[in-house]
Amino acid sequence: MTKRLKHPTPGIDWETRAYWEGCGRHELILQRCRSCRALQQRPRALCVSCLSDDIEHFPASGRGTLYSFTVTHQNQAPGFREATPYVLAYVELEEGVRLLTNIVGCATDEVRIGMPVMVDYADLDENIAVPRFRPL
Amino acid sequence: MSLSGRTAIAGAYEHPTRWAPDKTPWQIMAESARGALDDCGLRLDDVDGLFSAGMDMGVMGIVTLAEYLNLKPRYMDGTNIGGSSFVAHVSHAAAAIHAGLCKVALILYGSTAASNAMAIGTGGRIGREPMAAFVAPYGLTTVGAYALVAQRHMQQYGTTSEQLAEIAVTTRRHAGLNPDAKMQLPITVEDVLASRMISEPLHLLDCCITSDGGGALIVTRLEHARDLAKKPVVLLGAGEAVWHQELGAPDLLTIAARQSGDQAFLMAGITRDDIDLCMLYDSFTITVLVTLENLGFCKPGEGGAFVQNGRIGLGGELPLNLDGGGLSSNHPGMRGIFLVIEATRQLRGECGPRQVEGARLTLVHGTGGLLGTLHTGATLVLAGDA
Numbered sequence: 001m002t003k004r005l006k007h008p009t010p011g012i013d014w015e016t017r018a019y020w021e022g023c024g025r026h027e028l029i030l031q032r033c034r035s036c037r038a039l040q041q042r043p044r045a046l047c048v049s050c051l052s053d054d055i056e057h058f059p060a061s062g063r064g065t066l067y068s069f070t071v072t073h074q075n076q077a078p079g080f081r082e083a084t085p086y087v088l089a090y091v092e093l094e095e096g097v098r099l100l101t102n103i104v105g106c107a108t109d110e111v112r113i114g115m116p117v118m119v120d121y122a123d124l125d126e127n128i129a130v131p132r133f134r135p136l
Numbered sequence: 137m138s139l140s141g142r143t144a145i146a147g148a149y150e151h152p153t154r155w156a157p158d159k160t161p162w163q164i165m166a167e168s169a170r171g172a173l174d175d176c177g178l179r180l181d182d183v184d185g186l187f188s189a190g191m192d193m194g195v196m197g198i199v200t201l202a203e204y205l206n207l208k209p210r211y212m213d214g215t216n217i218g219g220s221s222f223v224a225h226v227s228h229a230a231a232a233i234h235a236g237l238c239k240v241a242l243i244l245y246g247s248t249a250a251s252n253a254m255a256i257g258t259g260g261r262i263g264r265e266p267m268a269a270f271v272a273p274y275g276l277t278t279v280g281a282y283a284l285v286a287q288r289h290m291q292q293y294g295t296t297s298e299q300l301a302e303i304a305v306t307t308r309r310h311a312g313l314n315p316d317a318k319m320q321l322p323i324t325v326e327d328v329l330a331s332r333m334i335s336e337p338l339h340l341l342d343c344c345i346t347s348d349g350g351g352a353l354i355v356t357r358l359e360h361a362r363d364l365a366k367k368p369v370v371l372l373g374a375g376e377a378v379w380h381q382e383l384g385a386p387d388l389l390t391i392a393a394r395q396s397g398d399q400a401f402l403m404a405g406i407t408r409d410d411i412d413l414c415m416l417y418d419s420f421t422i423t424v425l426v427t428l429e430n431l432g433f434c435k436p437g438e439g440g441a442f443v444q445n446g447r448i449g450l451g452g453e454l455p456l457n458l459d460g461g462g463l464s465s466n467h468p469g470m471r472g473i474f475l476v477i478e479a480t481r482q483l484r485g486e487c488g489p490r491q492v493e494g495a496r497l498t499l500v501h502g503t504g505g506l507l508g509t510l511h512t513g514a515t516l517v518l519a520g521d522a
Contacts, residue, residue, distance in 0.1 A: 010269035030384075041384025042270050048383070068291070068388055070283035071336040072275060074258045080275035088280050088335075090386070097384030100509070102274050113291040130273045 005086055005102055006079040007122055007130040018057055019043045023129040026121050027059040030095060041097040062119035063136065064093040071108045087111050091133050105134030140403050143230040144361035144368035144521065147176030147354030148480040154318040154466055156348040157251035161190060162204045164246030164350035169205065172352035177365040178240060185211040185238030187229055189221035191247065191469045201244065211238035218504020219417060222473035223514035227374030229355040239356065246350030247468035256469055257343055258334065267510065279343055279420070281506035283335040286422040288388045290337060292437065297337055299440035300421040301328035304341050304463050306449045307418060311460025313450070313490035318347050319464040342421040344462035351473040362521070369480045373404025373517035380510050392513030393430035393501055404517035408432050412495045413482060414456040415475035417503040418463050424456070427501055431515070450490060458482060458490045472502035476516065483520040496520050
């Protein structure tokens with residue numbers, strides 16, 4: 001079993017607040033441009049595909065598959081040093097986008113590329129949470 | 137009018153230090169400048185173009201460097217695209233010289249990363265750029281970013297740890313032929329696999345070392361270089377590229393080298409088969425493997441088999457990283473300049489026991505940043521002067 005990860009609070013600004021507050025409500029928020037329909041995984045104030053600022057936010061399903069991972073045995077940063085070994089991963093969501101995350105809720109040697117996963121939130125306070133994934 | 141064949145590397149110097157607690161990075165750069173100027177017979181006041189990048193030079197580092205050296209160059213370029221910066225500086229210098237903006241370009245790097253105990257590979261990363269907030273919560277390390285690429289490569293193509301280890305073993309053998317290399321004792325594939333796991337599937341010996349060090353290059357017009365002390369090394373081709381996570385669809389196995397390599401070969405007007413040796417950024421064994429694939433020396437997925445059976449060693453079909461690379465010679469935080477310095481020495485035939493016989497065409501590829509999350513590539517095709 002992975003040890004308890006103590007996630008540092010991400011730097012949150014005007015462009016990304018909706019994403020992190022969405023996580024606080026346990027919703028994984030993606031952006032879609034109403035003008036050109038392009039998807040954006042990491043939120044921006046405008047669509048960088050067509051530069052429109054007519055953007056909508058919508059919750060993703062939270063389901064995906066593991067695209068790649070690494071079991072981290074050494075990280076000297078406080079908070080992670082104590083949590084090794086932990087799993088850093090890219091998850092591909094059903095919506096088609098890939099995001100960097102951690103895999104929790106299983107032994108590190110049970111993690112496999114291609115395995116189905118589901119989002120799992122670590123609440124940092126009443127408004128903000130960090131999305132991780134666990135085996136489905 | 138093409139940039140190909142117009143400019144040359146006239147001077148090159150690698151600082152021999154690997155551990156310099158008694159020196160500042162600025163001092164290492166100044167000593168390296170002296171070495172490269174002596175190498176080609178120029179003086180500091182001949183320099184009118186200054187190029188540098190560093191990890192701790194400050195926001196106006198190139199200006200600070202000009203002040204330290206009491207230089208007033210008419211062209212300055214502090215482009216920092218990670219460890220590949222100095223490879224890119226060569227083509228930037230060539231373009232500036234070709235355009236008449238300067239005549240003698242000095243490219244510098246110096247660092248005391250090791251004696252400052254900088255935890256480059258496993259220190260965790262927290263930055264202020266927009267992507268940082270989406271990385272910082274998850275404990276990404278430099279090794280971890282490259283390990284994500286390695287794991288995907290293994291799963292998709294069946295690449296093995298033994299194949300990756302072959303790169304470390306070959307590079308260490310080359311280091312044994314370089315008296316300045318930090319790590320010289322031979323290692324075996326078994327040694328690599330038995331070394332402790334840092335970030336799966338990358339072991340300690342899959343990772344580059346940390347050292348102090350620095351170096352310098354002098355770039356001029358080819359005609360000018362022909363009047364100087366050493367045989368010029370001609371720039372035939374160059375390319376640059378960036379790889380990032382796009383809007384959420386990163387392909388971990390298609391790296392920046394694909395684009396920068398194609399561009400460099402196109403400009404040079406030569407093919408992969410013409411290349412006698414490669415100097416490839418080897419932050420980790422996996423970096424070399426996917427760089428070879430993306431530069432087109434083998435097909436995607438064939439890198440594991442390609443590096444086996446002596447092909448990439450001295451005497452093999454495509455020898456690479458003859459100085460011992462970042463894996464065994466030196467890696468003071470950023471390594472791009474050393475790729476160009478060794479390529480220059482090889483093309484001049486100065487490398488003694490590690491010399492690739494008859495080397496005429498060399499490919500240099502620098503990777504900057506983190507393969508797997510955000511990185512750059514800079515490629516050069518260099519030729520010995522006929």
